[in-house]
Amino acid sequence: MAWDVFDESEYERRLSRTQERLLEEDLDAIVVSDPANMNYLAGYDGWSFYVHQAVIVTPERDEPVWVGRDMDAGGARATTWLSDASIRSYSDDHVHSPYDLHPMDYVAGVLEELEVATGRIGLEMDASYFTAKSYTRLQGNLPDAAFVDTTLLINWVRVKKSAAELEYMREAARISEQAMQAGIDAIGEGVPEYEAARAIYDALLGGTEDYGGDYPAIVPLMPSGDHTGTPHLTWTDRPFEDGDPVIIELSGCRHRYHSPLARTTFVGDPPDELERTADIVVEGIEAALDRVEPGVTCEAVEEAWRETIAQYGLEKEDRIGYSMGLGYPPDWGEHTASIRPGDETVLEEDMTFHMIPGIWTDEIGMEISETFRITGSGAETLADFPRKLFTS
Amino acid sequence: MAWDVFDESEYERRLSRTQERLLEEDLDAIVVSDPANMNYLAGYDGWSFYVHQAVIVTPERDEPVWVGRDMDAGGARATTWLSDASIRSYSDDHVHSPYDLHPMDYVAGVLEELEVATGRIGLEMDASYFTAKSYTRLQGNLPDAAFVDTTLLINWVRVKKSAAELEYMREAARISEQAMQAGIDAIGEGVPEYEAARAIYDALLGGTEDYGGDYPAIVPLMPSGDHTGTPHLTWTDRPFEDGDPVIIELSGCRHRYHSPLARTTFVGDPPDELERTADIVVEGIEAALDRVEPGVTCEAVEEAWRETIAQYGLEKEDRIGYSMGLGYPPDWGEHTASIRPGDETVLEEDMTFHMIPGIWTDEIGMEISETFRITGSGAETLADFPRKLFTS
Structure with a gap:
């Protein structure tokens, strides 16, 4: 359980500092792909970063949203501080898919549900695991979004330790x-x-x-x-x-x-x-x-x-x-x-x-x-x- | 030394099969970022994939070109089958750079030297370490190139084992x-x-x-x-x-x-x-x-x-x-x-x-x-x- 590692108040402080930064940068959401940043915000800890996954933060929502593979949703429930409504997962046919399906298609759907699909969305453009294809698929799915490079935004939030x-x-x-x-x-x-x-x-x-x-x-x-x-x-x-x-x-x-x-x-x-x-x-x-x-x-x-x-x-x-x-x-x-x-x-x-x-x-x-x-x-x-x- | 791991003839066969595939796809070059694919083609073996690096293959050149960080060029000389002319490296101010320098700017320069900057260039768009930023920097540096998604091209060359x-x-x-x-x-x-x-x-x-x-x-x-x-x-x-x-x-x-x-x-x-x-x-x-x-x-x-x-x-x-x-x-x-x-x-x-x-x-x-x-x-x-x- 994440709260075996940190109190929930620790995650709330991290979320709140992140949300302040989103407001300063006039962002409607940030899509976080760096596994360390995902852990920092949500508590998620698993060796699943060889498939695409993300944590989404918006300025208002009181929890981040975790998005990953179906078979890792149980790991998210076990390790994060999030309620079930904040854990979203895609089916296995998105993984190394021969069907022209990509996990970021699913992430785009979650961004639509969060009503930020036409907003300013921060992406960790230079994070390992946020691939060129992840970017072009988000672009293709969300033609009216304005994407902003926020590669180190969360990393800088992490810089002073509790x-x-x-x-x-x-x-x-x-x-x-x-x-x-x-x-x-x-x-x-x-x-x-x-x-x-x-x-x-x-x-x-x-x-x-x-x-x-x-x-x-x-x-x-x-x-x-x-x-x-x-x-x-x-x-x-x-x-x-x-x-x-x-x-x-x-x-x-x-x-x-x-x-x-x-x-x-x-x-x-x-x-x-x-x-x-x-x-x-x-x-x-x-x-x-x-x-x-x-x-x-x-x-x-x-x-x-x-x-x-x-x-x-x-x-x-x-x-x-x-x-x-x-x-x-x-x-x-x-x-x-x-x-x-x-x-x-x-x-x-x-x-x-x-x-x-x-x-x-x-x-x-x-x-x-x-x-x-x-x-x-x-x-x-x-x-x-x-x-x-x-x-x- | 790479030839402690495999004979040079093994690498020559791999290169030759890759070059056949490039010709079939009408490609002037492929930029390989997946560390396993880099190892497969060049023999390179080091824990340096947390910085951007690449192996470039063209249909004609008789060796791949390894591109990485200055401090890793010695590792490339020690582990690859490549001659020194095929080992190229960028200075440390490209790494997590506050100077608006990116390793892919250097890679773009190597592609220019190889005279493929206006050609069809394959990229591993969905490989873990080929980031969105790597892609946009290559696009910015090489406006006349035609980039093609060749994510699994080398992976498929690898599928039958020697x-x-x-x-x-x-x-x-x-x-x-x-x-x-x-x-x-x-x-x-x-x-x-x-x-x-x-x-x-x-x-x-x-x-x-x-x-x-x-x-x-x-x-x-x-x-x-x-x-x-x-x-x-x-x-x-x-x-x-x-x-x-x-x-x-x-x-x-x-x-x-x-x-x-x-x-x-x-x-x-x-x-x-x-x-x-x-x-x-x-x-x-x-x-x-x-x-x-x-x-x-x-x-x-x-x-x-x-x-x-x-x-x-x-x-x-x-x-x-x-x-x-x-x-x-x-x-x-x-x-x-x-x-x-x-x-x-x-x-x-x-x-x-x-x-x-x-x-x-x-x-x-x-x-x-x-x-x-x-x-x-x-x-x-x-x-x-x-x-x-x-x-x-």
């Missing part, structure tokens, strides 16, 4: 700590990469004495050896070799809330250069975290990192962090604020970020990260795990 | 067997659901003595108790209770190839009705598998199932199976042929399906499934696991 959300992120952080230790302990010369993934998953799912772990929105990433410069490759059968640097990036997950963590370990005796690089990365992270407080911009935090590592002749051009929390595959990031040059987002209390700067030379890669909350006066890192280069 | 692909599916089946046994063994009264997920993952990743396991495209699903009627809910902290039916659906994975398997177990003494239902489901599956041979249609296979269970007064309206193999989250299905009424796809040797009929009454759910290959004269089930109701 006390209850932060509690789940802290629980996720406990799991991240255990999983990181399990990964570092498992890695060693001759051990195949998949055995490290197995040890990490054992900790990710086993959780703590008090609770278990959910599946993370991104699988544990462990680029090693020559592959530390290829951050998104996943594990293989290759055995770790003496002299391999290994980057571990992972996250515990509780009720879809994450607290990602990255560390680097070295198989054997690390070269001095890697030790020095680790010291610089740690110094840079600490300088950036010291810069964090309400009222400071994201780009100022990045600047503190960049200026610190520049003293040692190092530079990194990519962004070094992003807002995150609730998530489903393929991503735990919120796609809103980034810690990078040019991002003028002003930090506010209870925003949460994953700061993950990396250094890649021609030979080696190195990452050390922290997930943190903006407090009234600084940064609270959620995990408590040594910031250093490890050896395995 | 000997090498089948070998990976059989390896995945070995893992599925072990993971299913681990799940059935772990489930019991008082055991929290996440502990069963943990045991299953341990087997999924640990693999066999000869090889490890990759992450599956769908996490293990284990609806239990009242939730057996909600097939896509994932595990929670709830302890299994005496009297719970539990459906386990999972798949081992090797080099992104799957062999899904579902079984139902019962905590305690199963009621007679559930035993009888299991017997009927098994009889229905066996009748359907007996019907399988080259030349038979998908709907004829479904009919054999439906007529068998109808003798016992049972019916099931959803489709009972689908073509599958290679996959990334959110799905291992190919979205091509389905085993359901109205699907007139004619079975051919070396197609592979997951047949997963379920019976849901008001009280209970029951699923038993098999992944099978069409042989020269029948069906070869890939896993060897007892077809019956289990008890835990």
Whole structure:
């Protein structure tokens, strides 16, 4: 039940903030397709995002409307705070259909019933799972609607976390700590990469004495050896070799809330250069975290990192962090604020970020990260795990 | 390296079949966004599909072109069979960009360089990660192109598996067997659901003595108790209770190839009705598998199932199976042929399906499934696991 996860009042606050945003944007409805946004508004939690589904919010209605596949309506009744009248579902002949039927035809019908078919309707145009075809089918069904790109509207509503959300992120952080230790302990010369993934998953799912772990929105990433410069490759059968640097990036997950963590370990005796690089990365992270407080911009935090590592002749051009929390595959990031040059987002209390700067030379890669909350006066890192280069 | 997974000749055959299809459809290029299709054509394998990326094929060029994020170009060099000239990447300011830059702007530039910007360009309009925005940005950048919906073109090229692909599916089946046994063994009264997920993952990743396991495209699903009627809910902290039916659906994975398997177990003494239902489901599956041979249609296979269970007064309206193999989250299905009424796809040797009929009454759910290959004269089930109701 959704109310096992959050009080109904939490969802009512989320709905009310969303409705304020709809009024500000002069929208008659928003069609939400991002599974994390659907969960945020309705509580819905199921692995059904491989078929089209949506949550619709209007400025007046006192509940969102969930729309999905018939066989998932029971899951919606079990996990959302919605009354049965707000759960609508389409028949299975809409799924991968040879009959020229598309789930968005059904969604269009629901929008007509909600009497917004000639209004201004917000769509998450760049959300994974809101396909080009979903858009053209809505256009075809609702020729008199005015569609507006509201890709990150709900994501921005999500950016400041409630006390209850932060509690789940802290629980996720406990799991991240255990999983990181399990990964570092498992890695060693001759051990195949998949055995490290197995040890990490054992900790990710086993959780703590008090609770278990959910599946993370991104699988544990462990680029090693020559592959530390290829951050998104996943594990293989290759055995770790003496002299391999290994980057571990992972996250515990509780009720879809994450607290990602990255560390680097070295198989054997690390070269001095890697030790020095680790010291610089740690110094840079600490300088950036010291810069964090309400009222400071994201780009100022990045600047503190960049200026610190520049003293040692190092530079990194990519962004070094992003807002995150609730998530489903393929991503735990919120796609809103980034810690990078040019991002003028002003930090506010209870925003949460994953700061993950990396250094890649021609030979080696190195990452050390922290997930943190903006407090009234600084940064609270959620995990408590040594910031250093490890050896395995 | 891709050639650790498949010989280059395998990729050349795939490319050549794709090029034939492009010529048949009078296409100057196809932009492939489905990660499974990208892997199929280029060998690319990384968890980077949360940013936009593509593989482009033209009728003449002797290699596909991979397009992705700068930091993933190294991963493309490491996993694809492509030469460096066929690996193109965009800068990080295209990612979740506040600068009005979109990765598809870069893709449009590559299409211009390939001299197809005024041609007929196929797009996977309904693929999970090809967003509405990807489409409108391509339209905006290439006003003289004629875009054509080619959503399943590559998926249909994939439908018959090569000997090498089948070998990976059989390896995945070995893992599925072990993971299913681990799940059935772990489930019991008082055991929290996440502990069963943990045991299953341990087997999924640990693999066999000869090889490890990759992450599956769908996490293990284990609806239990009242939730057996909600097939896509994932595990929670709830302890299994005496009297719970539990459906386990999972798949081992090797080099992104799957062999899904579902079984139902019962905590305690199963009621007679559930035993009888299991017997009927098994009889229905066996009748359907007996019907399988080259030349038979998908709907004829479904009919054999439906007529068998109808003798016992049972019916099931959803489709009972689908073509599958290679996959990334959110799905291992190919979205091509389905085993359901109205699907007139004619079975051919070396197609592979997951047949997963379920019976849901008001009280209970029951699923038993098999992944099978069409042989020269029948069906070869890939896993060897007892077809019956289990008890835990």
